Amino acid sequence: MLIIKNLKASIEGKSILKGISLEVKPGEIHAIMGPNGSGKSTLAAVLAGREFVEVTEGTITYSGKNLLEMAAEDRAKEGIFLGFQYPIEIPGVSMVNFMKTAVNEHRKHKGLEPLSASDFLKMMRDKKELVEIDSKLANRSVNEGFSGGEKKKNEIFQMAMLEPKLAILDETDSGLDIDALRIVANGVNKLKRPDNSFIIITHYQRLLDYIVPDVVHVLYDGRIVKTAGKELALELEEKGYDWIKKEVENNVIA
Amino acid sequence: MTHIGKNTKSTIVSKGISAGHGQNSYRGLVKVLKNASNARNYSQCDSLLLGDKCGAHTFPYLEVDNSTAIVEHEATTSKIGEDQIFYCNQRGISTEDAIGLIVNGYAREVINKLPMEFAVEAQKLLQISLEGSVG
Numbered sequence: 001m002l003i004i005k006n007l008k009a010s011i012e013g014k015s016i017l018k019g020i021s022l023e024v025k026p027g028e029i030h031a032i033m034g035p036n037g038s039g040k041s042t043l044a045a046v047l048a049g050r051e052f053v054e055v056t057e058g059t060i061t062y063s064g065k066n067l068l069e070m071a072a073e074d075r076a077k078e079g080i081f082l083g084f085q086y087p088i089e090i091p092g093v094s095m096v097n098f099m100k101t102a103v104n105e106h107r108k109h110k111g112l113e114p115l116s117a118s119d120f121l122k123m124m125r126d127k128k129e130l131v132e133i134d135s136k137l138a139n140r141s142v143n144e145g146f147s148g149g150e151k152k153k154n155e156i157f158q159m160a161m162l163e164p165k166l167a168i169l170d171e172t173d174s175g176l177d178i179d180a181l182r183i184v185a186n187g188v189n190k191l192k193r194p195d196n197s198f199i200i201i202t203h204y205q206r207l208l209d210y211i212v213p214d215v216v217h218v219l220y221d222g223r224i225v226k227t228a229g230k231e232l233a234l235e236l237e238e239k240g241y242d243w244i245k246k247e248v249e250n251n252v253i254a
Numbered sequence: 255m256t257h258i259g260k261n262t263k264s265t266i267v268s269k270g271i272s273a274g275h276g277q278n279s280y281r282g283l284v285k286v287l288k289n290a291s292n293a294r295n296y297s298q299c300d301s302l303l304l305g306d307k308c309g310a311h312t313f314p315y316l317e318v319d320n321s322t323a324i325v326e327h328e329a330t331t332s333k334i335g336e337d338q339i340f341y342c343n344q345r346g347i348s349t350e351d352a353i354g355l356i357v358n359g360y361a362r363e364v365i366n367k368l369p370m371e372f373a374v375e376a377q378k379l380l381q382i383s384l385e386g387s388v389g
Contacts, residue, residue, distance in 0.1 A: 048344050049343070049344075050340060071343075072340065072343040072344055073342075073343045073344075073346050073347060073348050073349075076343065076344050076345055076346040077346045081344075082344050084341070084344075087341070088335070088337045088338050088341045089338075090338050090341065090342075090355075090356060090359065091359065091360075092356065092358075092359025092360050092362055093355050093356060093358075093359035094359075097355065097359075098342075098345070098355065101347055101351065101355060102342075102345040102346050102347055105345075105346040105347055105348075105351075106346050109346070141359065142341075158345065162345065162346070
């Protein structure tokens with residue numbers, strides 16, 4: 001599904017990603033953990049196609065295609081979804097209008113007819129139930145006046161509507177209380193299929209109690225310094241990131 | 255807007271959109287005549303700037319000849335944020351369509367008051383006028 005080879009990227013000349021290599025296969029859930037400033041959100045930004053991040057080296061292959069040559073909206077239509085860390089507000093644009101435009105753009109790309117208004121509203125109702133989102137959300141402007149938790153739930157709702165092949169969730173668990181966390185995790189678990197994949201970016205073990213990863217990577221100072229199974233997340237929770245930092249310093253790991 | 259009788263209320267909503275090298279001006283007059291007691295007016299003048307080479311100017315004129323009048327004026331200026339465009343891009347919406355959505359959302363308050371057929375025309379016209387004019 002996704003093959004990243006030796007990815008290096010900078011923002012305004014400052015090197016942030018220093019050689020990331022990663023492979024995600026269909027059906028897999030990968031967790032990327034790491035301390036603040038390690039480059040986790042930059043990695044998400046590169047995958048989504050944010051222009052202010054400059055890729056200086058490396059390749060990214062997505063479903064056999066060169067991802068770096070695709071514009072952000074094309075990557076989205078090919079099935080990449082980014083759950084933003086800080087979802088932005090778009091006043092005046094209703095969720096219904098926004099989602100209808102997005103869904104129909106995706107359908108057009110696949111050669112399908114746009115959904116009729118009634119079919120679309122039915123789809124919204126079904127997905128709202130699936131991810132336990134409040135009904136009133138649809139009539140509001142995109143993220144306007146939403147609490148932090150509501151914004152994150154709204155990201156999951158949009159993910160349910162767009163049915164991506166590769167979903168990257170950037171710190172989706174930050175700012176959530178236990179109930180909201182459970183709802184978000186349930187949403188992800190219900191959307192999991194053998195032919196789609198998830199990259200979950202998080203600081204904490206918490207979310208990974210509910211969304212069990214197949215692989216856990218630790219990102220530190222722009223490099224993946226450790227890769228293991230889900231127990232790694234538990235070990236990190238116990239020992240903290242200092243443990244990783246010490247290991248790197250002592251050159252125990254590259 | 256002229257207030258003539260007693261206990262009158264009015265609202266003015268102006269939504270200006272500037273693009274390219276355009277300079278937009280709002281010039282509005284709120285007049286409260288001598289015998290128009292307890293008059294109330296609220297004027298809202300919003301400007302949306304698309305790109306960094308355009309501008310908007312507001313010239314409100316208030317001619318109030320009755321001391322019981324309450325006249326309010328508010329002006330806002332905004333741009334479409336790059337983050338907002340990227341959010342739309344990431345959902346599969348092209349930059350041009352995203353700007354169309356956002357501009358329509360911005361003007362909705364005014365367009366909603368127009369008769370249906372005219373509103374539809376106005377929206378289409380807005381879309382065509384903005385085609386290719388975005389930075």
